[in-house]
Amino acid sequence: MTQDNLWQLDAHDIARQTTSGDLRAQDSVGAAIDRMNAVNPDLNAVVVDLSDEAMARAQALDASRDAGTPCGPLHGVPVTIKINVDQKGQATSNGVVALKELIAPDDAPIVRNLQNAGAVVIGRTNTPEFSFRADTDNPLFGRTHNPWGRHISPGGSSGGAGSAVMAGIGALAHGNDIGGSLRFPAAANGAVTVKPGLGRVPAWNPSQSAERGLLAQSMSVQGLITRSARDLHHAMPTMIAPDPRDPFHVPMPWQGRALDGPIKVAFTKNTFGYDLHPEVEAALDTARDALVDAGYKVEDIEPPNVFDCGRDGYRALMGEVYSLMKTDVDAHGSQAIQDIFAVYFQEFPPFLETDLLQIMAKRSHYARQWSLFLEDYPLILTPFLPRPFFKPDRDTEGGEGVHEVLGCAVYSYAMNFLGLPAASVPSRLAHLPQGIQPINIQVVARRWREDMAVDACIAIEDRVGRMCRPLWEHMASS
Template sequence: MAKNDLWRLSATELTALTRAGDVRAEDAVQASIDRMKAVNPALNAVVEDLSSEALERACALDKARATGAQPGPLHGVPVTIKINVDQAGHATSNGVTALKDLIAPADAPVVENLHKAGAVVIGRTNTPEFSFRADTDNPLFGRTHNPWGRHISPGGSSGGAGAAVMAGIGVLAHGNDIGGSLRFPAAANGAVTVKPGLGRVPAWNPSQTAERGLLAQLMSVQGLITRAAEDLHLSMPSLIAADPRDPFHVPMPWRGAALDGPIKVAFTKNTHGYELHPEVEAALDFARDALADAGYAVEEAEPPNVFDAGRTGYRALMGEIYALMKQDVDAAGSQTVRDIFAVYFQEFPPYAGQELLQIMAKRTHYARQWSLFLEDYPLVLSPFLPQPFFRPDRDTEGAEGVHEVLGCAVYSYAMNFLGLPAASVPARLAELPGGPQPINVQIAARRWREDLAVDACAAIEARAGRMCLPLWEKMQAASA
């Protein structure tokens, strides 16, 4: 393969070459930088270009390897970091103009773990203000566009990450997820991700001056967005390495024990009153058949009420946000984001006072129900959204827009409230009026069994194909 085509490789394919010494880290990084310079101006996915320091680091990795240093598991892999996580010497702006000069004094655990594994950060990716929209736009850096076309939102809040990795900018993209911020961009762009369960990936920002609210701590996780399911198996073991700065991190191995017999998968199309779009139903049927043919025991079975757990959990989160974050949004947010938050509070009426404490206690009830169900069915295949991904700025269109974007996404934020792993994988490339558009499904898993969810993603991907390939053809045709 020509050097300038190395950006096309998966992380698994690339590390087979870099670790063997067949490809220099410098060449791998340069190829991704060249790709970034070619396509990012039209996407605005990367909002801080770190090319110079990336090439310095890549050269240092090559020199160390030449002198006998053992290459890490992600040796020379180009990655991006979301701008709401600390990277030493760079601003953790979170898409907020008032925070544009908040320079991180040290790396967050997720950045440090990637560095230790040999990855090379080539840029920092865009997020909406306060990382609290399912779309990506802000007054500081502007809008990020979906590489499939400007008729589709890139998702959020890790929208820059999703657009970047699927366009070929970096092989792995860091993101995080408090209500769907890894899975929304994966679904929007046709990428693969797994939202880790609670305690799986160490998290902390050295620049922060106060601890986050309890529900934010319980619901928010760090993760990666990739073009191929195999890359999650390659990279997540490095990401979950322990860090004492997160006292609640659980140091468990990535791979759990093998399960006896065919793995049972609960299959549901229940959208709890929301209309299921035919293309989403077709994607679900495809995923079901792919898993069945791969040896899974797929059965129609209804998990505990995801609508009740999800809506209740998000109302609790809104209660915490109203008490702890609304003042910052009002003071530093744009009028657009203030208006969106006002509708959030209408869509998800915040719990407060004693009621909020009671709901936080009831979280264990919901989690126990799911834990018992997952004893019988280690995996749950479900919709992610009941309809194809929405257009940009849909959440600025009042109550109806917010309802379509977040109100119906109960399978998303329920998993955050429960603290369970949930993966997202494309199962169909739909032909819609605006053009081809990927449709992702969600696979939830037992606690600590992200590996099972990723295995299922790989089985679906083996039949559906990697969505990056038709996307790159589309991008090339559009630029011709």
């Protein structure tokens, strides 16, 4: 690895070399910043450049190591933070012009945990207005582009994070997920992520003036988008460090006990009437074969009804959004986001009043069904989307556009409603008329067993390879 290519190193490689002294934090961070300066002007993934602060911190980390201070597990690893999470002294704008001066008084738990582990924040990444689209564009910072090309949306709402990490801007990218906002960008860019289960990663924004709605609290989680599945095993244990500001965080170890015998995996291609694209089916078959080769016992069997669970869950979330957020969206959102929300409310008619309370109660019914099923099948291999990832601004094209973007994504938001871990990993590179693009599948795991989902992603990645390599070749030749 030459000095010019240090930006290609994974997080676990950087940490190993900076800890041993084979690499200086200033070198790893400087390489990521150089890469950011080279590719970000075209991508607009990082919208707040923190290069100066990052180099000063890297210098301090090097001095600390030289003085004999033990290194953290992410010593000198360059990372990005999404602009909807508090970082002390920075604006938590959430892509909204009216919030561009909302300066965070302190770090959110996720930022504190990353920095306590030795990570270095090099920039803050873009999100759509109110972080409520599966695409990334806003009037404050503009559109983020996918490094594979302008024919694919970068996903959302952590679209800046997914675009940045796959393009080589930092080894880890922070994101969050209330209905798919880690997994949509992972699928769009060919990255890897695991949406943690409810209570796994502490969360809170010190800048917030009121508590979030109950469904937002129970469906939204913080996580990481990476280029390598193994980086999730390396970095996620730092993310789950306790923080008393989140009273519902559950301080469990990252690694669970090994299960006896071959791990059973339920496998489904059911897309509930939506046409399953041949490239998605091929990606699912490849993932299944990879797991079989790795010693998993994969069986064709349907999990509990994900369609009703997902639709009920998102309609419940829309009910909460309608009651608690609509006023702010109408007052401070662009016309584009107001129009999108109007279609959301058509696609997912909000549960309100007594109906909302009843469906929130029914959440336990759905979760119990899935918990019982996962007793027999600790992992479930599913589609993420029934079709290859959509084009930019597809969700601005009325009901048909929102239906393609979100209406068919029941495997995504059902997992938020259930509070279950769900990983996304690429298993195919599709050559389509509009251009090449990755295809990701989803791996759902038992509650508290994110580690098992990541293990499955590693097995798939070992067979397929990481998508960053063909992407970097594609970027170099474009």
